[in-house]
Amino acid sequence: MIRKQVLTGLLVGILATIIGIFLYISLFSELDIKTTLIEAANNDYLGKVIALGAALNFIPFFIFIKKNEIYKARGVLLATVLVAVIIAITKIL
Secondary structure, three states, X not given: OHHHHHHHHHHHHHHHHHHHHHXXXXXXXXXXXXXHHHHHHHXXXXXXXXXXXXXXXXXXXXXXXXXXXXXXXXXXXXXXXXXXXXXXXXXXX
């Protein structure tokens, strides 16, 4: 039961990150999503775009905390840590 709740939180966190990336690009970029992601990768600021998109994880995290669904909040936190590790690995390579 606990693993299922953590997995649900992880999926919500990943989905919130993806939505946050698309929301950030659509609000602050004059180019379309595909072009913006390609330009971000070429100019070495894709990690920054992903990190700004991951900021949207605050919303489900605090909703889960407020509802006392601690294990789902842990899953969202795990998704955020996973995004941070992916960004760090891409910066190293």
